[in-house]
Amino acid sequence: MSFVDFSWLIGGPQGSGIESGANIFSKVCAEMGYQIFGKREFYSNIKGEHSYFTVRVADKKIHSNVNDVTLMAAFDAETIFRHFNEVISGGGIIYDSDLGDTPTDSVHTLDAPFKERLHKELESKNKSFTISGVLEIAKDNGVKLFPVSFKSLLESLSEETENPRLKGLIRMFNVIGVSLSLGLVKMPPDSLQKTIETIFSKKPEIAKINQQTANYSYNYASAKFENFDHTLPGVQKEPGTILIQGFQGTALGKMACGCRLQPYYPITPASDESVYLESNEILEIIDERPGSTAVIQTEDEICAMGMTIGGALTGTRSATCTSGPGFALMTEMLGWAGMNEVPVVITNYQRSGPSTGLPTRHGQDDLLFAVYAGHGDFPKIVYASGDVEESFYDTGNCFNYADVFQVPVIHMMDKFHASSVITCKRFDPQKIIINRGKLLEKVDDGYRRFEFTDDGVSPRSRLGLDNGIFWNTGDESDEFGHISEDPILRVKMMDKRMSRLDLILKNIPVEEQVVSFGVEEYTIISWGSTIGPVRDALDLLKKEGISIGLIQLKLLNPFPGDYVNSLLKNNKTIIDVEANHSGQLGKLFKQNTGRDVDYFILKYTGRAMTSTEVYDSLKKIIQNKANKREILMHGA
């Protein structure tokens, strides 16, 4: 039995409906029982620059994209120029034949470094610097070409439906691309119609035009396109499957675990989460009146963090969501939260740094920054989720950790998470345990907020609680929270706060700290979204009889060094895989386990790793042909 593993790519200028096209395609495939892993790539731009979406479709659970594209739908020249080389032999390119002989020079959004590389390739193969030139290469590579005039297609549809509006309605191009693709792979057409109806359920007129266009294009492809070996006829649907966008995992987790205040400042790729929370601000509560999340757009990230702390002081589960540059602004307040033992959660959707970096691109650049954020020594938790499904449950855990240990928690996510669309098992909110730690409902006289206790955690009052008056200060303080510069008290207070780090390692269950996928002679250490491509690469190797171990670090501060050492024992080759330049996890690993990393597989192009790339590098390592630092480069 052969497995289905099909990758579809749609591209076009930003603002031309690439995302909604990909949503339709993903939803149709998911409805027909397939597992989906999709990822959006886009420029820091509103309209015009090249944007594309890769949707991988399989009949088993997948965790990443691959290098190979099976079918590409292109309605602009730039998509063809940028991606023709990714389509495999036997794969196909559906494209708008009206693009004709568009030369590279007439596509102004093709930047110089890319054009130079493309021209070099075309020159070496003696091809013209045009669409025809690149398509000839594709054809030589064994790619099947499916040209259609998108304009003529709309014209004849317009005549057939007697709807003159359709003629020249270029915003239909995305639906045409999707529908031609689905027709070509013989996806049963009903699911396409149904999906469009659901997506446009609030706009029946628009739904109708889209359905007509879809139907016409689908039939066109079925009738006219031939000789394509790949089909997606549908498989048995796994019950309880959801199709979800990356940022929804943490947002739904926040709703479920009782986060009721989220101040934020807009930043890519984090703001989608806050906007989604606000779109669902009124919450249904079992057996009670409705609840709500107050989502507050602030003037900057400093205010977002200040409001989050202010909210947390009232006993409200409070969080903010940001990315590297915003997190940088929050760090003074992070120290204040640490000093005052305030439970806050900062969801950090990382992107490529340094500075503004690649603002819409992926990177796991901020691990060390998160671990060391803030001046002075104070306890904090840095916790990373491996995929979107995990991020839902982890969000609940992060709030519990914050409450139980009374420390700020930085929940590390990233752009790869945020802009991926995946199928996974429906979340089960009943698995979200709520543990508020030593939060008080009632206080007796003589309350001291920072009372010395056996476990180093003091009972916590909240602003407004009867008899629970306390003081906070960023200065060193006594047990009441009043400023004190006494040297002996200072040591006791520092020791009390910092003792939290051991308490955390002791009390968080080890399976929440580290996930071991097995330890082998070669064992990978990795974290965050990179786990996905690594897992898929390991599956590929396993099929060849090669077993490589994987240890996923979720708790990154405090670092479970002893536990990791106990898992690894002695004689293993350690491979660190992550999406940054310096191998930040590797540094933390060495610092906390005393062991060197033998190989690094790193990517910092701003594009997420594919499992293909990881597989290739691992192969090289096993064959003893790898560099100490394997740098991955795939992706436009």
Next chain:
Amino acid sequence: MALKLSDYKTDVHNDWCPGCGDFGIVNAIQMALAEMGIERDKAVMFSGIGCSGKTSHFINTYGVHTLHGRVLTFAQGAKIANPELTVVAVGGDGDGLGIGAGHFVAAGRRNVDMTYIIFDNGVYGLTKGQASPTLKLGEKTKSLPSPNTNSNVNPIGLAIASGFTFVARGYSYDVRHLKDLIIQAVRHKGLSFLDVLQPCPTYNDLNTRDWYAGTDLVDEAQKRHSRIYKLEEQGFEPVVHYDSEPEVNEKLSQALIKSLEWGAKIPIGVFYKNPLVSTYTQRLQDKIPNYLENPPAKQNISKNGHSNTDISMILDSLEV
């Protein structure tokens, strides 16, 4: 049992310099709280950094001594999460109008129902007397190596332009008047701002207590008069009575013009008051109908230790 003034005092040692204007402000706050009978555990004093930042430790309510320039951010978060709290934020003029100026302006746009008091003395006291945002261009207080090269901020004008809906100025040596202003400010529904002129006896040798008292100003009859005068005694009418553009504009512009008065005559009292602007609480209530009745801090988030939030409708819509 009725609360007495002494109930609002802590026994924390106050280490401000002798003669510091801050004493008058902290006394006025305590007197105002006592007079209003606000329950101690329903009030929160937020403070920024610097001498004024210590204020929250001297007042026996919840006290949150925050970071330089950021006091309004913490205070707004707490008030939004628990609108039942009486929230007063205090800080110096460097804190609120220098490093915190962005938050000052943004807070005005929100109109959260709370009070912000600036201890305005023209210098950064705790760092030994550098020029603060209200010191005038060319002035040289005693520890400045050379005259101030920056123009000053007009705190009243900035508050009015930013959208604060109650804007007043007090003087720290007129404690009773200041206490009355604080009561009005706290009772105002919306964001109230009090600019309190507060001599720093150690570092500001220009705007001293004597200077405010006008000891250098002698008229023809050899009679001295204080620089400070009260707007209400001059028949100044600061309140916006009805919601019309001409009415609002008139009250805004007269307040702005008054705020420019400085030198021989310095007005204190209420410059502007507009009770007709929606508070942030009301704006949230418009989006979330039971926000006030069930605000973030009051919501029950679990049942038997498990999540009690029903997200099944959202999950249904995601299910394929």
